[in-house]
Amino acid sequence: MPLAKFLLCAVFLTSAGRGHARVLSERVASDITSTCNSISAAMPDPSQVSFPGSSQYTADIAHMYASSSAASACSVEPSSAEDVTAILRILGSTRTPFAVKGGGHATNPGFSSTTGVEIAMSRFKAISINSTAGTVDLGPGLIWDEVYETLGPAGFNVVGGRIPTVGVAGLTLGGGFSFLSNQYGLGVDNVVAFDLVLPNGTATTVTSQDEDLWFGLRVGLNNFGIVTKFTVKLHPLGQIWGGVIGFAPNQIDVVNDALVKYQQKIDLKAALAGSTATGIIMYYDAPTPPDGLFDEFLAIPTNQSDVSTRSFVDMFSLLANGNAPQGFRGYYSGIPVTNYSKAVLDAIDNQTTFWSAKLGALDNTLIFNTAIEPFDSGVFSYGSDSAYPPDRSQAILPTCITMAYSNASLDAVMAQGLREFTDAVQAVAVAEGQNVSQAAPYVNYALFDTPIEIVYGQNLPRLRTIKNAIDPENVMGLAGGWKL
Ligand SMILES: Cc1cc2nc3c(=O)[nH]c(=O)nc-3n(C[C@H](O)[C@H](O)[C@H](O)COP(=O)(O)OP(=O)(O)OC[C@H]3O[C@@H](n4cnc5c(N)ncnc54)[C@H](O)[C@@H]3O)c2cc1C
Ligand SMILES: *[C@@H]1O[C@H](CO)[C@@H](O)[C@H](O)[C@H]1NC(C)=O
Numbered sequence: 091m092p093l094a095k096f097l098l099c100a101v102f103l104t105s106a107g108r109g110h111a112r113v114l115s116e117r118v119a120s121d122i123t124s125t126c127n128s129i130s131a132a133m134p135d136p137s138q139v140s141f142p143g144s145s146q147y148t149a150d151i152a153h154m155y156a157s158s159s160a161a162s163a164c165s166v167e168p169s170s171a172e173d174v175t176a177i178l179r180i181l182g183s184t185r186t187p188f189a190v191k192g193g194g195h196a197t198n199p200g201f202s203s204t205t206g207v208e209i210a211m212s213r214f215k216a217i218s219i220n221s222t223a224g225t226v227d228l229g230p231g232l233i234w235d236e237v238y239e240t241l242g243p244a245g246f247n248v249v250g251g252r253i254p255t256v257g258v259a260g261l262t263l264g265g266g267f268s269f270l271s272n273q274y275g276l277g278v279d280n281v282v283a284f285d286l287v288l289p290n291g292t293a294t295t296v297t298s299q300d301e302d303l304w305f306g307l308r309v310g311l312n313n314f315g316i317v318t319k320f321t322v323k324l325h326p327l328g329q330i331w332g333g334v335i336g337f338a339p340n341q342i343d344v345v346n347d348a349l350v351k352y353q354q355k356i357d358l359k360a361a362l363a364g365s366t367a368t369g370i371i372m373y374y375d376a377p378t379p380p381d382g383l384f385d386e387f388l389a390i391p392t393n394q395s396d397v398s399t400r401s402f403v404d405m406f407s408l409l410a411n412g413n414a415p416q417g418f419r420g421y422y423s424g425i426p427v428t429n430y431s432k433a434v435l436d437a438i439d440n441q442t443t444f445w446s447a448k449l450g451a452l453d454n455t456l457i458f459n460t461a462i463e464p465f466d467s468g469v470f471s472y473g474s475d476s477a478y479p480p481d482r483s484q485a486i487l488p489t490c491i492t493m494a495y496s497n498a499s500l501d502a503v504m505a506q507g508l509r510e511f512t513d514a515v516q517a518v519a520v521a522e523g524q525n526v527s528q529a530a531p532y533v534n535y536a537l538f539d540t541p542i543e544i545v546y547g548q549n550l551p552r553l554r555t556i557k558n559a560i561d562p563e564n565v566m567g568l569a570g571g572w573k574l
């Protein structure tokens with residue numbers, strides 16, 4: 091039976107996009123082709139570089155959202171840190187715009203795409219368990235499916251993505267909310283070392299010994315170089331309980347009441363995410379949840395239900411339709427709140443109704459959904475200071491509005507609707523006393539127009555100082571994203 095679209099966080103030109111255009115004007119297309127040829131000559135195998143028309147190129151530039159893709163001059167698939175060193179030195183010395191792509195799920199245009207050189211990390215697929223250390227080395231070309239399928243049978247789990255086909259690299263370098271975050275923190279809080287090629291091409295390993303770079307790289311995304319390996323903490327895994335339910339029509343008030351009650355029950359092994367309008371994902375990190383924890387949800391009439399004691403991989407594979415349909419355009423937007431109160435949930439409901447009608451009238455393929463993601467108030471307490479969240483003393487819930495549609499002429503209109511939706515809900519939270527007027531939305535959900543001063547908050551001056559020391563030539567500024 092087909093499951094409802096949950097679209098859990100499961101579109102043009104951004105400030106990053108404009109930056110791109112400016113950089114690009116320094117160089118004409120024929121120069122970029124010659125840069126591509128130089129890179130090809132520097133690779134052990136020249137076929138690591140590919141050009142428009144080849145299937146390798148098509149795969150290298152592909153993203154979940156069509157609007158997050160761009161036609162690069164060429165693509166390159168490095169297979170070692172040495173390859174990444176050679177590539178970054180050529181791109182830096184020729185001032186060529188580029189992009190770095192892990193799983194290609196960035197929902198902001200230009201964050202992992204470019205009209206210059208696309209670096210696809212897809213050959214970095216190594217998974218290596220060190221049971222003595224209790225860690226696993228993960229390549230930045232992996233998607234979470236591959237990680238869980240390898241670790242699960244060995245009895246291990248890691249703090250990673252909740253939806254199939256999302257990349258290890260971007261999710262981890264942008265924070266990483268997981269089914270396990272109430273127990274162990276963000277994905278990035280579980281990293282013990284990063285192998286990093288610095289902007290000048292020097293390969294290094296970054297650990298908590300490297301005070302500044304450790305702080306900056308933890309949710310600094312692509313500002314400090316290219317990560318070639320993550321060493322992350324392993325956690326034990328047995329049978330889990332969980333699955334999805336789709337609510338029958340017109341249940342939203344009951345669902346909202348259940349959600350308000352659920353948030354008072356603190357159980358760190360539990361996780362919940364989904365849309366109060368359509369359906370939710372429930373998770374418990376043991377074969378059965380305690381009595382009462384999810385009862386209010388389980389009592390709501392459903393039109394689909396698949397919840398049981400099962401393996402983690404089985405549960406995860408159920409969630410594949412959290413991805414947008416192939417070829418759709420779209421954006422995500424994160425709404426920072428501290429409580430899914432009745433007022434906030436009602437505002438989300440009202441905004442969903444309002445914008446679904448208004449934008450759906452322009453494009454009847456529109457899929458519009460808001461993922462509620464309640465986490466424990468201690469979710470930020472597991473890691474030391476990092477670029478994001480700028481304030482670890484208060485948990486900001488990473489509410490995610492997801493939008494998918496077809497008509498490229500509507501990109502600006504759709505993004506504007508998402509901005510107004512976001513601001514309207516945030517204003518309701520502020521009005522009822524939630525301390526979120528200056529709060530940072532979750533970096534990996536934030537809409538591209540979010541000011542960098544909000545994204546990194548009080549950490550911005552320190553991040554800029556670190557950036558200037560590590561990357562005085564601003565090589566990483568040739569790639570798009572949340573630029574310091
Ligand atoms: C369907 C879906 C489900 C999601 N579910 C979750 C979830 O459960 N939890 C959560 O926290 N987030 C979730 N997200 C958000 C997700 O974390 C971001 O979309 C993230 O950017 C995905 O990483 P990626 O590697 O696939 O993306 P990419 O687009 O490949 O990369 C994202 C950013 O990371 C940079 N980057 C990639 N690789 C490297 C590298 N090796 N070195 C330096 N920089 C690099 C890119 O340049 C880009 O700026 C979800 C998103 C989608 C679309
Ligand atoms: C595994 O971790 C231990 C302890 O940190 C370390 O001594 C050892 O070298 C590691 N093994 C491998 C193969 O990296």
Ligand SMILES: *[C@@H]1O[C@H](CO)[C@@H](O)[C@H](O)[C@H]1NC(C)=O
Pocket residue numbers: 092094336337338339340367368393394
């Ligand atoms: C279940 O109901 C929801 C509305 O709550 C609707 O969007 C969805 O299409 C229905 N699904 C099925 C399988 O009937």
Ligand SMILES: *[C@@H]1O[C@H](CO)[C@@H](O)[C@H](O)[C@H]1NC(C)=O
Pocket residue numbers: 350429430431432433
């Ligand atoms: C969250 O909102 C609900 C009702 O809307 C309220 O009962 C609860 O006390 C609030 N929680 C916090 C921590 O403020």
Ligand SMILES: *[C@@H]1O[C@H](CO)[C@@H](O)[C@H](O)[C@H]1NC(C)=O
Pocket residue numbers: 437440441444514
């Ligand atoms: C619902 O949203 C619309 C559009 O933002 C707004 O004009 C209206 O006041 C909202 N209604 C309520 C009850 O919040």
Ligand SMILES: *[C@@H]1O[C@H](CO)[C@@H](O)[C@H](O)[C@H]1NC(C)=O
Pocket residue numbers: 452497498499500
């Ligand atoms: C796409 O949107 C534009 C702008 O609203 C509209 O003119 C055009 O007809 C739409 N195209 C399709 C195929 O609906």
Ligand SMILES: *[C@@H]1O[C@H](CO)[C@@H](O)[C@H](O)[C@H]1NC(C)=O
Pocket residue numbers: 481484525526527528529530
């Ligand atoms: C309110 O949030 C801001 C960050 O947006 C933070 O700096 C401040 O400490 C918070 N105040 C309280 C009382 O929690």
Ligand SMILES: *[C@@H]1O[C@H](CO)[C@@H](O)[C@H](O)[C@H]1NC(C)=O
Pocket residue numbers: 288290291292559560561
């Ligand atoms: C590269 O940058 C790092 C970090 O700033 C620095 O320590 C190193 O000396 C630089 N290497 C070269 C060859 O310039």
